[in-house]
Amino acid sequence: MRIGELARRAGVSTRALRYYEQQGLIEARRSANGYREYDEADVRLVAEIRSLMAVGFTLEDARPFVECLRSGKPSGNACPDSVAVYRRKLAEIDTEVRALLARRAEVAAQLALACPGCVFSRGGEP
Amino acid sequence: MRIGELARRAGVSTRALRYYEQQGLIEARRSANGYREYDEADVRLVAEIRSLMAVGFTLEDARPFVECLRSGKPSGNACPDSVAVYRRKLAEIDTEVRALLARRAEVAAQLALACPGCVFSRGGEP
DNA sequence: GTAAGCCTTGACGCCAACGTCAATGTCAAG
DNA sequence: CTTGACATTGACGTTGGCGTCAAGGCTTAC
Numbered sequence: 001m002r003i004g005e006l007a008r009r010a011g012v013s014t015r016a017l018r019y020y021e022q023q024g025l026i027e028a029r030r031s032a033n034g035y036r037e038y039d040e041a042d043v044r045l046v047a048e049i050r051s052l053m054a055v056g057f058t059l060e061d062a063r064p065f066v067e068c069l070r071s072g073k074p075s076g077n078a079c080p081d082s083v084a085v086y087r088r089k090l091a092e093i094d095t096e097v098r099a100l101l102a103r104r105a106e107v108a109a110q111l112a113l114a115c116p117g118c119v120f121s122r123g124g125e126p
Numbered sequence: 127m128r129i130g131e132l133a134r135r136a137g138v139s140t141r142a143l144r145y146y147e148q149q150g151l152i153e154a155r156r157s158a159n160g161y162r163e164y165d166e167a168d169v170r171l172v173a174e175i176r177s178l179m180a181v182g183f184t185l186e187d188a189r190p191f192v193e194c195l196r197s198g199k200p201s202g203n204a205c206p207d208s209v210a211v212y213r214r215k216l217a218e219i220d221t222e223v224r225a226l227l228a229r230r231a232e233v234a235a236q237l238a239l240a241c242p243g244c245v246f247s248r249g250g251e252p
Numbered sequence: 253g254t255a256a257g258c259c260t261t262g263a264c265g266c267c268a269a270c271g272t273c274a275a276t277g278t279c280a281a282g
Numbered sequence: 283c284t285t286g287a288c289a290t291t292g293a294c295g296t297t298g299g300c301g302t303c304a305a306g307g308c309t310t311a312c
Contacts, residue, residue: 002258002259003258003259004257004258004259013300013301014259015299015300015301015302016299016300016301018260018261018300019298019299019300023299033259033260033307033308033309034259034260034307034308035258035259035260035308036259036260053299055229055232055233056226056229058298058299059298059299075240077236077239077240077241078240082240083237083240083241086233086236086237086240086241087237089233090230090233090234090237093226093229093230093233094230096226097223097226097227097230100182100219100222100223100226101223103181103182103219104216104219104220104223106181107181107212107215107216107219108216110203110212111209111212111213111216113203114201114203114204114208114209114212115203115209115212128288128289129288129289130287130288130289139270139271140289141269141270141271141272142269142270142271144270144290144291145269145270149269159277159278159279159289159290160277160278160289160290161278161288161289161290162289162290179269184268184269185268185269
């Protein structure tokens with residue numbers, strides 16, 4: 001299939017696909033006229049990328065999963081590098097959550113100072 | 127005082143101060159040679175901006191606080207617009223935390239699939 | 253032949269908050 | 283006079299993941 005069909009089937013833009021190729025995540029053989037040609041495996045590759053991005057992974061984070069799939073494994077999860085990324089991401093998320101909760105507490109404290117009663121009420125001024 | 131001293135006292139770069147001015151957050155009178163001249167009130171303004179940014183506020187978020195201070199209030203918190211920003215920010219943070227926790231759960235689930243036992247162990251492979 | 257719909261590469265735009273040069277001006281000390 | 287530390291404006295670079303033209307080539311249908 002050509003890039004337009006892959007884009008439709010994977011739910012991404014053609015621009016995104018060319019970008020993934022430029023980043024070395026996917027590659028395409030070329031037909032005689034220079035058009036990119038993809039197969040079913042590429043649909044799965046792109047699906048993997050998108051599902052990882054949906055949970056906050058960057059393209060770099062997705063790279064080991066893609067390489068895992070391309071190495072013939074049935075799942076992008078089935079390689080040590082992928083597992084390592086999962087673990088690192090979990091740690092990153094935990095760090096972010098902690099930072100966010102700390103900020104939340106500070107903001108709530110400031111709001112309580114600025115507007116006593118605001119924090120537990122729904123309305124505007126006390 | 128001139129921009130270098132304000133920068134040192136507020137713990138920011140001169141570039142940041144010029145940027146804040148460009149964004150309309152702070153202003154400076156000019157001495158005869160064109161240099162920016164600041165006073166003590168500006169130190170407090172910049173401190174307010176930095177403390178807000180430290181908890182994840184954007185410069186736009188900080189604007190009402192700065193205007194509040196410039197209107198003569200002793201605290202940037204003491205204006206309705208500031209309180210509104212606090213409340214909006216709290217809601218934003220809550221949304222972010224929920225999203226992060228949802229992602230965390232998905233990543234943990236994938237990790238559990240890819241590497242049973244990994245989630246509760248500290249080591250690498252099971 | 254020509255319109256429609258696909259494809260190609262290249263390159264600028266976007267967002268935030270500055271960092272970092274560049275080229276130049278100002279001012280006090282030696 | 284010169285050095286050095288300050289200041290000025292202007293403008294490009296950074297980060298990620300594309301969006302959005304631009305200018306053109308290929309293919310099929312009419």
